[in-house]
Amino acid sequence: MAANNPNSKEKKSVMQSVLLCCKLHISESRNREALESIQRAAKHDPETVIVNIFEDREYNRINYTLVSYVIHDATTGSPIYCPLQQTVVAIAAAAYDGINLELHSGAHPRLGVVDDITVHPLARASLDEAAWLAKRLAAEFGNRFQVPVYLYNDAHPTGKALDTIRRELGYYRPNLRGIQWAGWPHMESLPVKPDEGPDVVSRARGITMIGARAWVAMYNVPIMSTDVSAARRIAARVSARGGGLPAVQTLGLLHGEGTTEIACILLEPNQIGADHVQNRVEMLAAQEDLDVEKGYFTDFSPEMILETYMKLINAS
Structure with a gap:
């Protein structure tokens, strides 16, 4: 056609x-x-x-x-x-x-x-x-x-x-x-x-x-502990469902031998972004005497995705 x-x-x-x-x-x-x-x-x-x-x-x-x-x-x-x-x-x-x-x-x-x-x-x-x-x-x-x-x-x-x-x-x-x-x-x-x-x-x-x-963003914050119960408590208090940050969904998960993670979905990343999540996790983890590492995104932003796409199709 x-x-x-x-x-x-x-x-x-x-x-x-x-x-x-x-x-x-x-x-x-x-x-x-x-x-x-x-x-x-x-x-x-x-x-x-x-x-x-x-x-x-x-x-x-x-x-x-x-x-x-x-x-x-x-x-x-x-x-x-x-x-x-x-x-x-x-x-x-x-x-x-x-x-x-x-x-x-x-x-x-x-x-x-x-x-x-x-x-x-x-x-x-x-x-x-x-x-x-x-x-x-x-x-x-x-x-x-x-x-x-x-x-x-x-x-x-x-x-x-x-x-x-x-x-x-x-x-x-x-x-x-x-x-x-x-x-x-x-x-x-x-x-x-x-x-x-x-x-x-x-x-x-x-x-x-x-x-x-x-568009939503996926942002994960590592916690230097294998205490899944503590990770779940923190995750609950970060999420909107638990009275935490608006438009944020979370899971507290085991992630490797020595860490857990707060895995987050940011439903409105332009309003409530990774910095808000990072600060809240660090504050709550400190109350549990736990160390936190800098979080990471699992994908690019829409702008980066569009830019990458344009470069790749123009190159081909």
Whole structure:
């Protein structure tokens, strides 16, 4: 179709205008064979740009940040094509082939092999366009891979939040010694009907969350202690849910032999940023006589992602 194959001048204009960013969180970072297969799949389409890859062996989790353009129908203006869709599906196929959730363990919660997919608008894209792609991905995952899919935020009919769905599904409850997640979680049936896919779960694949939302930042603060209970107390008092910082969600997790972490999602990073979180964690940790290291982001800012994308497509 002509809409999917613009000439080079038109195509370059499209590739630099309406852009979507897709973040994939996959439950694996130790199986090199599986990761190499996923990496090959991530290069499935040269018009999808891999902007960042973040691996965490302790959490046994890898995050991909991908960017590509959106093509619209010339008559209606509706989105009709984005290379991200086929790239994400190719990555998922490789992940499901190479990873068995029943054999997985890690210090980070998860409910699926392809645990979470978030679509963010970039450049002149809108949340409506991000939601369009999220819904297309959800339908394909449900039909092709036969995994239950839960939509969230702007992709959900009522805007249901990701953390609300996760809480309903038991995402935050460790199932091994109170500090680790291993194998398929203990639930035997799904307490909430999925938006796409079957009502039964493959223990090898689990379920997938797919959503669209405005930009959020992931910021983790290391604490020099293995006291998970202390980390959880601090995390609770940092989060909005616990009466702490507005628009901040947190988890207190074990992270390696000598540290724990306060893993944070900053829902409004331009309002409540990393410096606010860092200061609050340091203050609360001092009350527990614990040392804190400087935190780190697990991904680039939207501005850095856009800049990296532009450099890579212009170079190619």
